[in-house]
Each structure stands twice: as structure tokens, then as C-alpha cells.
Amino acid sequence: DIQMTQSPSSLSASVGDSVTITCRASQSIRNSISWYQQKPGKAPNLLIYTASTLQSGVPSRFSGSGSGTDFSLTISSLQPEDSASYFCQQTYITPYIFGQGTKLEI
């Protein structure tokens, strides 16, 4: 299986700040990674796919980058509603593996 190591597990930031969450794959997955946002009691919501493509309706302050084994999700100009958990997922091959998640507190 391709493992996904996500960091940090939690972080705290202020409104207007910029934060970066990283995921490292245990082998190359090209650009086959997606990112999700999850708020308490809700299902994960797709933010980004193929490493950097923003899902329709997602604010442009969210961006993704990377290829091969190292990827990042950056949220700029943080808003209070960005307080949530964020997960990466490799979409390269089954079994599809998720990162352990990052809890972002604003």
C-alpha cells in the first residue's frame, strides 16, 4: 500500500494568516492527490484534486501544489470558517489511503 504521512497533526493560526499542510507519499504518485475539508459532525468535502485543481465553489484562498511524493495545501488569508480538519488522499492506486488529518484552529 502507498502510505500518506500528513503534518502537522494540528495547528493554530489567526484570521488573515497563511498556513501550509503537507503530505508525503511513500512512493511516487505523480499528481494523484486530493484534499478534503471536514467540519465536526459533517462528511469530508472535496477541496482540491490532481494536486492543484480547485473544486468548483471552493474559495481561491485554497491552493495545492506538489508532485511525485511531496504535496502541500496552503490556505491564505485565513477566515474563521476555515477552522476544520483537513485530509489528503492518494488517488493513484487502490487501496486509496488517506492522511491522518490536520486539525486547524483559527
Added chain:
Amino acid sequence: QLQLQESGPGLVKPSETLSLTCTVSGDSISNDNHYWDWIRQSPGKGLEWIGNIYYTGITKYNPSLNSRVTMSVDTSKNQFSLRLTSVTAADTAVYYCAKHIGRLNWFDPWGRGILVTVSS
């Protein structure tokens, strides 16, 4: 607008079988290139992909659960289902159904999820 809704018992006894159904609305479960997935989330193991099914009945399961998982599809009801046998406390989780398209392999949308607790 596509919506998915999980249903089934919220409590299952150890060693018994967990059975859940996902009802799809706003889209046909028989659409070409649409795959229907089950994913679960527990505090201990995070998000875990269980497997998926195509409307023809072709399935792909996570090898970690392969021997205990069966998925089925009912195109007349626009539903697909999950059975997980010989459950233990480790199978306690929120179970989600979701869709992915072809080789794109990301999940969107997801159902609201259903908490299943394994306990006597």
C-alpha cells in the same frame, strides 16, 4: 443535485454482520463510469476506504477487509449496499458512502454518514 444517504442499524453485536444501504438520488447509479464507494472513519484509524462497486456488480475491496466485505447494487432502487461480517469493536466507525468517477478516484459527493457501534 446528487445526494447520497446511508441507512441501517446503528448498533451491531460483536461477531454479527453489519449491513448498510446507500440510496442515491439526483443521479442514476447506472451511469457509465460512476463508481460507488464505502469509506469509514474511526478515531483510532482515521479515514479508511472499504471498497467500491460498479452498477454491473464489479467490485474492488480494500485487502485489509477483503475477506469480510461484500458489496451489492440494486439498480431498480438506485441503491448499493455494504455487508461486513464478524464485526468487532474495531469496526465501530462512521460509515460514509460516496461517488467517484472512472479513473479520477477522488470522492465527491459524500453521504452524511452513519455511526455504527459494535457492542453487546
